[in-house]
Amino acid sequence: MKNSLPQLRAERGWSQGDLAERLEVSRQTVNALERGKYDPSLPLAFKIAKLFDRSIEAIFDANA
Amino acid sequence: MSQSGSSQTEARPAGAALYGIYVVSLAASLLGNLLIRMGAEAGVLPPWGQAVLGAATAVPLMVAAVMFWRLLRRDLDEMLQRIVLEGLAFAVIVYVPLTALYLNLRTAGVWMPRLDPPDILMAPALLVAVGIALASRRYQ
Numbered sequence: 566m567k568n569s570l571p572q573l574r575a576e577r578g579w580s581q582g583d584l585a586e587r588l589e590v591s592r593q594t595v596n597a598l599e600r601g602k603y604d605p606s607l608p609l610a611f612k613i614a615k616l617f618d619r620s621i622e623a624i625f626d627a628n629a
Numbered sequence: 630m631s632q633s634g635s636s637q638t639e640a641r642p643a644g645a646a647l648y649g650i651y652v653v654s655l656a657a658s659l660l661g662n663l664l665i666r667m668g669a670e671a672g673v674l675p676p677w678g679q680a681v682l683g684a685a686t687a688v689p690l691m692v693a694a695v696m697f698w699r700l701l702r703r704d705l706d707e708m709l710q711r712i713v714l715e716g717l718a719f720a721v722i723v724y725v726p727l728t729a730l731y732l733n734l735r736t737a738g739v740w741m742p743r744l745d746p747p748d749i750l751m752a753p754a755l756l757v758a759v760g761i762a763l764a765s766r767r768y769q
Contacts (some may be wrong), residue, residue: 590706598767603708 661686719760
């Protein structure tokens with residue numbers, strides 16, 4: 566699933582490790598999320614949305 | 630998602646270390662098996678000694694199993710849990726039909742290599758490692 570995580574992270578100047586720490590997941594998971602290799606669970610998607618103050622649909626594109 | 634951030638970022642090294650502990654524990658168990666057989670053949674180990682040695686050398690594997698369970702439940706995030714579970718599923722899915730095929734062919738009289746307990750113990754461990762490696766590649 567495509568997403569705008571890399572852009573949102575870059576806007577804030579965070580590394581993948583920084584984002585991983587904020588989301589309480591591993592850096593590998595952040596990397597897989599950004600590359601669209603792994604789709605997050607609903608709780609993790611909500612956590613991401615809350616962290617970036619966006620809706621889930623604004624971050625993740627289910628049609629891509 | 631109740632884990633701390635620091636344990637998440639360290640999940641991979643922790644998992645690698647645990648797999649090392651698992652392999653060492655497995656080696657201890659196999660060594661115990663070897664010593665029991667050698668002791669029995671040489672007549673230096675009484676039956677109760679063989680039983681004690683057999684139980685004692687299996688203890689590290691039990692400790693490793695508890696550590697593995699704790700790692701899986703507490704320290705891994707959702708994707709790493711998924712990778713480990715897919716690895717375990719791969720091992721079961723491959724091990725059961727292979728074992729059935731081996732037993733059936735052996736029963737049918739087809740030549741098959743003789744498998745000792747160490748071989749049987751090692752096969753699932755190797756299959757789990759292969760399964761985790763395959764699952765990891767899928768998410769990279």
